[in-house]
Structure formats: C-alpha cells, structure tokens
Amino acid sequence: MPLSQDELKARVGRAAIDYVRPGTVIGVGTGSTVAHFIAALGAMPERVAAAVSSSERSTVALRALGIDVLDANDVEHLDIYVDGADEVDPSGYLIKGGGGALTREKIVAALAQRFVCIVDASKAVPVLGAFPLPVEVVPMAEASVRRRFAGGVLGTSGDAVLRLASDGTPYVTDNGQHILDVHGLRIADPVAFESAVNDIPGVVTVGVFAHQKADVCLLGTADGVRTITY
Numbered sequence: 001m002p003l004s005q006d007e008l009k010a011r012v013g014r015a016a017i018d019y020v021r022p023g024t025v026i027g028v029g030t031g032s033t034v035a036h037f038i039a040a041l042g043a044m045p046e047r048v049a050a051a052v053s054s055s056e057r058s059t060v061a062l063r064a065l066g067i068d069v070l071d072a073n074d075v076e077h078l079d080i081y082v083d084g085a086d087e088v089d090p091s092g093y094l095i096k097g098g099g100g101a102l103t104r105e106k107i108v109a110a111l112a113q114r115f116v117c118i119v120d121a122s123k124a125v126p127v128l129g130a131f132p133l134p135v136e137v138v139p140m141a142e143a144s145v146r147r148r149f150a151g152g153v154l155g156t157s158g159d160a161v162l163r164l165a166s167d168g169t170p171y172v173t174d175n176g177q178h179i180l181d182v183h184g185l186r187i188a189d190p191v192a193f194e195s196a197v198n199d200i201p202g203v204v205t206v207g208v209f210a211h212q213k214a215d216v217c218l219l220g221t222a223d224g225v226r227t228i229t230y
C-alpha cells in the first residue's frame with residue numbers, strides 16, 4: 001500500500017533530527033510536517049537547549065514537551081531552522097505561508113545558519129506559483145495590493161483573494177494583519193520577485209522565500225527520504 005502524505009511528512013520530520021545538535025538553540029517552523037518534527041524533538045534523549053518558534057501553535061507544542069521557547073529578540077544566531085513549505089523548486093526557493101505564519105517564519109529563518117526544509121514529494125515543483133502565494137498585508141492596503149497583482153509583477157499577474165477564517169471573517173495573523181492568497185502566478189525569478197513584492201506599500205511579508213531559501217531539503221518519497229543540498 002502506498003504511504004500516506006502524513007506518513008511521508010512524519011518520516012521527514014523524524015529525519016530532520018539528524019541535523020539537530022543537542023544543547024544548541026534551534027529555530028522551529030509551523031505546520032503539520034513540523035508537528036512531526038516537534039514530536040521527534042521531544043523524544044531526543046539529549047535535548048536542545050531551547051527553541052525560537054515561528055508561531056503560537058508551535059510554541060504551545062514545544063512547551064507541552066518541556067522545550068524552552070525563547071523570544072527571537074534574545075537570540076543572535078540559530079544553528080538551524082527547520083520548517084515545511086508549500087512548494088519547493090529545483091534551486092531550493094520556496095513558497096511558504098499556507099499556515100499563515102510566513103512573517104515570523106522569515107524572521108526566524110533569517111537568524112539561522114542553515115535552513116532545513118522538510119516536505120513530502122507533492123511539494124516539489126519545477127516553477128513556483130501553482131500554490132496560491134500568501135502575502136501578509138496591512139488591512140488598509142488590501143485593495144491596492146490586489147490591484148498591483150492584477151496588473152502584473154515582473155511579468156506575472158494573479159488574482160489576490162482575501163483569506164478568510166472558518167467563521168467567514170478575515171483571517172488574522174499572529175501579527176494582527178491579513179493575508180491575500182494570490183492565484184495564477186508563475187514565478188520565473190524568485191529572488192527578483194520577492195524583492196519586487198516587498199517594495200509594494202502595505203506588504204508585510206511575501207511568502208516567497210528566495211533570499212532565505214532552503215540550504216537542505218529532506219523530501220519524503222515513496223522510496224524513502226531524499227536529501228537535496230543546494
């Protein structure tokens with residue numbers, strides 16, 4: 001029987017433990033793949049010293065396992081940052097933010113020496129953009145940012161849709177902002193595209209991780225965990 005997507009996520013979550021040095025402070029991302037990594041962290045015989053977390057959700061899970069969570073402001077460098085992604089391209093450029101934690105994820109990723117990305121094989125794509133690109137925005141800029149994407153950014157245009165919570169009201173991030181999910185993009189040059197979107201007034205964070213791309217990707221496939229180094 002083929003392995004489920006969740007089993008592939010569990011395998012890469014466990015495999016990422018090989019990159020964790022006991023006694024160090026590490027960065028921890030957000031999502032269902034990271035939930036498996038956090039569970040494996042809790043089972044390590046020699047623990048990490050502490051973690052910096054990218055979301056309230058991951059903070060709760062880490063503390064439940066007795067792992068100390070530090071404020072990012074109190075840490076200068078992290079050994080590694082471990083996180084999932086919504087898409088990963090052949091150069092290690094990512095789309096992230098499906099879980100809404102993209103801003104804190106980018107902040108924590110930027111503190112780390114090495115970004116270990118953990119994904120199941122369905123996330124590997126030739127070109128970023130089939131997954132609707134999350135963009136965290138200040139609410140008063142929603143309409144103008146939507147128009148900018150409709151008009152095109154670096155030759156690709158998209159339909160930016162306001163993300164809603166399950167009760168139908170706008171989804172609010174951990175930072176009190178909203179998210180536009182941009183459909184229909186084809187991101188040929190992720191580094192230039194990330195910079196161009198960062199320049200749009202009202203954009204807090206774009207879910208393209210090109211300046212903070214993965215250094216290593218652990219890809220969960222039917223044949224086992226594949227390690228890709230960029």
Ligand code: 5RP
Nearest residue numbers: 031032033084097098099101
């Ligand atoms: C959260 C993220 C996640 O890493 C991404 O959405 C993948 O999630 P999952 O591991 O649940 O598939 O970027 O903001």
